[in-house]
Amino acid sequence: MASQILAAVRALAVLTVLLGLAYPLAITGVAQVAFNGNADGSLVERDGKVVGSDLIGQSYGDDATYFHGRPSAADYDPTASGATNLGPENDELIAAIEERRAAVGDHAPPDALLASGSGLDPHISPTYAELQVARVARERGLDEGVVRDLVEENTQGRTLGFLGEPRVNVLKLNLALDELSD
DSSP states (O other): OHHHHHHHHHHHHHHHHIIIIIIIHHHHHHHHSSSHHHHHEEEEEETEEEEEEEBBOOOOOTTTTTTOOOTHHHHHTTTGGOOOOOOOTTTHHHHHHHHHHHHHHHHHHHHHHHOOOOOOOEEEEEHHHHHHHHHHHHHHHHOOOHHHHHHHHTOOHHHHHHHHOOOOEHHHHHHHHHHHHH
C-alpha cells in the first residue's frame, strides 16, 4: 500500500509540474510570439499611454463629444463581467429600457437599449453609431459627413465574410475622432 501511495504522490508531482507549470508557460510563450498584441490583452495606446483595450468596452459618461457604447450591467468593470439576469417582464429592466429609449429615440437599435451578456462589449452596431453622428458632430463643431465617414472607416465587416454582424469598435472610433480634432 505504501508503494501505491508513493506512486500516486509522484504522479501528482509530475502532473502538477507538467500541467500546472510547463504547459501554461509553453502556451504563454507561443501566444507571446504568435499573437503578441492579443496575448497582452489587446491594449490600445495613445501617446505611449494605455487608454483601453480592443476587447473591453468603457464608459464615456455623459460626454456628448464622444460616441457611447452599449449599456453595461457591469458598469464596464471587467472584474464584474455579467448580465443583469433580469427577465423580459422584470419591471426594473423595462424601466431601464424605456429610460434608454427616451435618451436615444423611438427607433433605437437593440444595442442602444440592452446591455450585452458580459456587460463589456466594445462594439456597437453601425445603426447605433449613425444615431450618434449628429450629436457628436454638433458637439465637436464638425461636419456630419466627416464624422459619418469616420464611422464608416471604423466599421468592421462580418468575420470571415459571414459570421456575426458589422460592428464599430467605440474606443477606436473615439480615438480616431480625437485625432481628427487635434
